[in-house]
Amino acid sequence: MQVAKLFAPAAVALAFSVPAIAQQMGAPSVDDQVNQLDEMVDLDEGQKEEISTILTQTQREISANEQEAQQLQQQLGEHVQPDYDEAAIRADAERLGELTAEITADSILMQAKIEDIFTPEQREQLEEAMAQRQEQMQQMQEQMQQQGG
Numbered sequence: 001m002q003v004a005k006l007f008a009p010a011a012v013a014l015a016f017s018v019p020a021i022a023q024q025m026g027a028p029s030v031d032d033q034v035n036q037l038d039e040m041v042d043l044d045e046g047q048k049e050e051i052s053t054i055l056t057q058t059q060r061e062i063s064a065n066e067q068e069a070q071q072l073q074q075q076l077g078e079h080v081q082p083d084y085d086e087a088a089i090r091a092d093a094e095r096l097g098e099l100t101a102e103i104t105a106d107s108i109l110m111q112a113k114i115e116d117i118f119t120p121e122q123r124e125q126l127e128e129a130m131a132q133r134q135e136q137m138q139q140m141q142e143q144m145q146q147q148g149g
Contacts, residue, residue, distance in 0.1 A: 030055045037114075040129045041122040050117050058110040062103050069099040 028036070034052050037043060043051070072092050079089045118126065 030059070041118065041125045043122075047117050051114055054110055054113050054117075058106055061106050065099045065103050065106070069096055069103070072096045072099070 030052055033055060034043070034048050037051065038048060072095055076089065076092050076096070079085065079092070115123065
């Protein structure tokens, strides 16, 4: 059960950390994410609404930071030239690090806020579902290795 407790937060964070860029690439919408979670832990209407609000707000914040991070990555690539400016490279790299930290913090805070909405029974259901998914993923990996090797 301890492994499930350690894995569940990471899985929830990954499952619900969907910025606007990923959404354009066909990632699930907020409604789809809430529905998926509802199927796993049977949310009530108030929980669905709270989670939807948290997801929407966090995705907006993450999306803005990701856009700036992409611009900085492009700028850093443009610095690769014979007459480089070390101070500019370091400043851009430092800002990129700050943005990465913000994105990570926002994702973890979102997950914690969602976890706070669940009942103890729902948390247990989620842990069990995440453990099952982990086991399925591991079995698939083993099958792929056996087929490939």
